[in-house]
Amino acid sequence: xxxxxxxxxxxxxxxxxxxxxxxxxxxxxxxxxxxxxxxxxxxxxxxxxxxxxxxxxxxxxxxxxxxxxxxxxxxxxxxxxxxxxxxxxxxxxxxxxxxxxxxxxxxxxxxxxxxxxxxxxxxxxxxxxxxxxxxxxxxxxxxxxxxxxxxxxxxxxxxxxxxxxxxxxxxxxxxxxxxxxxxxxxxxxxxxxxxxxxxxxxxxxxxxxxxxxxxxxxxxxxxxxxxxxxxxxxxxxxxxxxxxxxxxxxxxxxxxxxxxxxxxxxxxxxxxxxxxxxxxxxxxxxxxxxxxxxxxxxxxxxxxxxxxxxxxxxxxxxxxxxxxxxxxxxxxxxxxx
Ligand code: CP
Ligand code: NVA
Numbered sequence: 001x002x003x004x005x006x007x008x009x010x011x012x013x014x015x016x017x018x019x020x021x022x023x024x025x026x027x028x029x030x031x032x033x034x035x036x037x038x039x040x041x042x043x044x045x046x047x048x049x050x051x052x053x054x055x056x057x058x059x060x061x062x063x064x065x066x067x068x069x070x071x072x073x074x075x076x077x078x079x080x081x082x083x084x085x086x087x088x089x090x091x092x093x094x095x096x097x098x099x100x101x102x103x104x105x106x107x108x109x110x111x112x113x114x115x116x117x118x119x120x121x122x123x124x125x126x127x128x129x130x131x132x133x134x135x136x137x138x139x140x141x142x143x144x145x146x147x148x149x150x151x152x153x154x155x156x157x158x159x160x161x162x163x164x165x166x167x168x169x170x171x172x173x174x175x176x177x178x179x180x181x182x183x184x185x186x187x188x189x190x191x192x193x194x195x196x197x198x199x200x201x202x203x204x205x206x207x208x209x210x211x212x213x214x215x216x217x218x219x220x221x222x223x224x225x226x227x228x229x230x231x232x233x234x235x236x237x238x239x240x241x242x243x244x245x246x247x248x249x250x251x252x253x254x255x256x257x258x259x260x261x262x263x264x265x266x267x268x269x270x271x272x273x274x275x276x277x278x279x280x281x282x283x284x285x286x287x288x289x290x291x292x293x294x295x296x297x298x299x300x301x302x303x304x305x306x307x308x309x310x311x312x313x314x315x316x317x318x319x320x321x322x323x324x325x326x327x328x329x330x331x332x333x334x335x336x337x
Contacts, residue, residue: 003332007117007124009110011134011169012198016176016206020151023142026321026328030142033068033324040070041336045101048074049127050083050092050116052107053234057271057322058127058135062104065327069336074100084112093119102334105129108235123333125326130235133165136270137173138325143318144225147266152178152207155262157223159184159216159251160302161244163191166229166270171210175199178206184219185212186247216251220260227268228253228302241285245301249293253303258312267303267313274301275308 001018011019032039049062059075066073076083083092089112096103097120105113106127117124126134141151148154156174158167162183168191174181181199183190190196190212203210213219220226228251231244253267274282282299290297298305308315331337 004335005123006333007126008134008329008333009113009117009124009126010132011137011172011176014176016178019138019141019173019176022138022325022328022332023145025332026138026142026324027145029068029327029331030321030324039068039331042101042331042334043070045069045334046072046074046099047102047104047330048076048096048100049104050076050081050096050106051127052078052084052105053128054078055106055127057319058104058106058326061135061322061326062125062127062330064323065330068327069331071101071330089115090119092116097121102330125329125333128165128234130233131165132169132172133270134169135322135326135329136166137169138329139318139321140170140227140268140270141173141177142321142325143268143314144266146317146321147314148224148264154179154224155182155222156180156225156227157182157184157219157261159219159226159228159253159257160248161185161189161229161231161233162212163189164229164233166227167191168195170227171195171199172202175202175208175210176206178208180209180211182211182213182219182223184214184216184251186214187212189247216257217260220257223261223265225266225268226253226258226261229270230272230274231302242289245285245289245293245296248302249295252295252301253307254295255304255306255310258307258310265312267307267310267315268318269303269308269315271315271319273303273308273315274299275303275305276300
């Protein structure tokens with residue numbers, strides 16, 4: 001396996017063995033950190049983090065991960081650079097590639113992260129685009145491995161907008177790792193046909209299965225993992241909320257759905273999550289739609305507060321694992337071991 005100099009644009013570019021190795025190295029780095037064993041092995045290197053969209057976890061995971069490895073880090077936020085306004089992505093790539101050893105990009109277009117990778121000459125890591133969120137999947141799979149001891153054969157169900165960056169990337173990841181992926185969503189929110197076809201071809205090799213259902217209860221039955229994500233993603237207009245609630249309110253992960261899964265099932269969410277009135281948007285939605293959709297009246301949208309606060313929820317361990325897995329990605333692609 002050779003990781004040095006490679007970008008992480010989509011998990012489609014990595015073999016199951018390579019994905020497993022990212023997770024293996026992340027486990028080692030996590031253990032070392034817990035035991036206070038430093039691993040500042042990239043002290044002569046610097047990375048830049050380019051964010052066109054907001055972030056808590058991804059930004060902090062890259063920053064802490066880079067600092068733990070001994071690297072310098074520059075953060076450029078949604079308003080802080082010339083990119084896309086006065087300077088093309090291609091020119092930005094050629095400038096940053098001459099200063100930095102690696103580039104993280106979070107934004108809208110998958111073609112932008114591809115452009116950075118093609119022209120910077122250094123590893124580029126996709127920290128989320130409209131299409132994919134590959135580093136999140138590595139953290140999710142580390143978390144599943146920690147809970148079940150393995151990935152292969154896990155019954156994994158994703159509820160909600162299955163054609164967003166999370167739905168797409170989880171389907172790819174499950175196909176690669178021989179898992180049983182089910183998307184429980186209205187038909188027009190299933191991943192696109194071409195991606196399903198690509199993933200089915202991978203699944204045929206790995207023993208994975210892919211299933212799609214409009215019945216949330218059928219999706220929950222016998223699941224090991226129930227996973228959901230926000231119903232409206234970053235970059236989508238506010239106006240889509242009403243239609244999305246109408247389409248997805250019956251896919252809210254609540255105690256009834258969790259009760260249909262295996263007793264040992266875990267609940268996962270990439271976060272941030274709407275599970276109460278403690279957020280501006282959660283409160284606004286609860287106020288505007290409570291009469292028509294009572295299930296969202298408490299500000300719990302894609303998941304209830306009860307489920308996310310339950311013993312079966314692993315969402316905060318999952319969030320921590322962003323850092324360990326992103327650190328592993330940087331370490332390996334920058335030439336470390
Ligand atoms: N899960 C995730 O990517 O979170 P942030 O948007 O906070 O980075
Ligand atoms: N689908 C979500 C994921 C957030 C981590 C979004 O793009 O906003």
